[in-house]
Amino acid sequence: MNPEKKRALSIFKTLGKRYPSADCELDFTNPFELIVATVLSAQCTDKRVNLVTPPLFKKYPTPKKMASAKILDLEEMVRTTGFYHNKARNIQMLSQKLLTDFDGEVPSTLEELITLPGVGRKTANVVLGHAFGVPGITVDTHFGRLSRRFGWSDSEDPVKVERDVMELIPEKEWTNLSQRLIWHGRRICHARKPACGACPLISLCPSYGIGETDKIEAMKLVKPDSAFR
């Protein structure tokens, strides 16, 4: 086993112990709720999404109900997740498209998923992995930052990062690894103020102590009394 692979695997094992699946953000039981929640989660904390989704799904539990919602009501209900104008329109148009093009079901291929409004590669991969059990690596910007930091890929291109990480990790682990890394990126290893005190990866992290909070090239320095020492 080459050293790079060994390192990636030891990081995964550390994360696996620290973050059981139940603690991760994606706790939706049906594909419709999952895809809507994932659209809403774009550039938004999972805390905000988790506040907004229970009343949303109580009122609009199916594509059919959401397709005929009042757009202003959808906007109001998802407002605090940011970009609410786009998101409300997207989840409604997405619902309508599920009805017209997919018999009211969430499709299960990448090609079909990315035709839905508000669904890009990241959202599609989340749905494939968690609603349909299709093994895959989901690269969001948190994953991208961690990949950059730990040297899993020499590329910034998410598709290339996906392929490179797939070579480091057994297929069986892809979905869980993605979920745990994204969770770790959102809750611990933010770009802004990483919670290094709560991070299980300190001993492996090439950035710890340097004050580097985002791109390695950027080498942003923070004050000594903040998260980094």
Add this chain to the structure above:
DNA sequence: ATCCCGAGGG
């Protein structure tokens, strides 16, 4: 006051 960082469109 600045930055977060997914999707879509130019």
Add this chain to the structure above:
DNA sequence: CCCTCTGGAT
């Protein structure tokens, strides 16, 4: 490649 959309966290 570039830019915009937004509330919230810092």
